[in-house]
Amino acid sequence: MTRFTLEELQITCPELDPRLRKAYDEHLLSEQWDKKKQKVRRRDGKRCQVCGGGSTFEVHHLTYDRVFVEKLSDLVLLCSSCHRKVHRNNLSDDQRDIPCPGNENTDGRSDE
């Protein structure tokens, strides 16, 4: 069971204020964020919420309204390939960095 379609997420994909970028990068390394990621993983049953599968998972922000103090409902587990597709849609060429915790595995090892 999946909760989102790729299209839905592409349309709603938020943009992070560039001024928050540095603090955000640090946030992603925090223990607090690590715990949050694990909760999202557990809630979403280690399944990509777009394709229902996946082996490498990443957490996507549905909104940055509460960035740093996100609610679990602001976050969704995606596989790395769907996650990339979500962001590819709204990134210009000079903005290739994914403004989301997309560049890291959720636990550093593959689940397959």
Ligand SMILES: [Zn+2]
């Ligand atoms: Zn997927």
Ligand SMILES: [Zn+2]
């Ligand atoms: Zn994302």
